[in-house]
Amino acid sequence: MTREDFEHFLIRFGTNVSLWPQDTRAAAEALLATDASVRALLAEETALERRLWDAARLTTAADTRPAQRVARALSNAPLPRQSRRHPVLWLPDWLIALDLRPAWPSIAALAGMALLGFMVGSSDTLVGIGAGARAGSATDVSAVVFEPGPIGEGVL
Template identity: 50%
Template sequence: MTREQLEHLVAIHGSDMAGWPTEDRSRAEEFLRRAPEARSLLAEEACLDARLAGAYSRQLTPADEAAGRSALARLLATPLPPQNRSATARWLPSWLLAFDLRPSWPSIAALAGMALLGIFVGSYADHAPSAPPMEVARATPGPTMFEPAPLLESGL
């Protein structure tokens, strides 16, 4: 085991080696026997664990609550900075400004581009048919009938 591996295990499992998996714990104990300078890492982590446990378990004192109330009062008393109202925001309704279109603008731009391409192709395409519609209608012998093939059991 290396010091980096020990640091990784300490970061994952904490300083109390009793909660570590047995194979990792045995490797770490052997490494600590071979490299006693690595014990300082475990001691620093134990100190941090103790501080965190103490911070989460302590009750708020009246001085802490008073400091929190005074900070909240100062925040509420401070006016908000003036809002930046762009030209777009002045004439658009507020319900439209609530939509966040930033993630979807590439899709919207692609759709608009395809629409413009369709309008362009439709406007400049050659609309002259090869034969007038009446001549095409006279050239066909009548309604064409198709007889479907019988359904087979294997086709279902």
């Protein structure tokens, strides 16, 4: 294991080497036994992680007071007046027929899927699932999207 590998596994698995996978842990412990700079790196990262955990646990009553004040104000606030008329009675028929429920989740999902499809299609990464999977296909549609040309015979 090299120092770069150790840094990668340190970021991926955390500073507690005993929780790393068995083969990685053995190589990391061997590297820690021989390399002082790796031991210093682990000590530095452990100290940083400890400071971050300590800072996250140091909440006081003063830290939660604004949130309590907002929650109290919201619970004591009166509800807005509700219309006693059913929407069907005052909306035009053509508007009711459109079935206007909140559309933003559907639009957001559509935009997300379009972005995901574009990113997968324009990337040069090989598509495969799992550690031993073989790539199904590698595509690059960025040339078609960003440099469109006339489609003629023999282009596709």
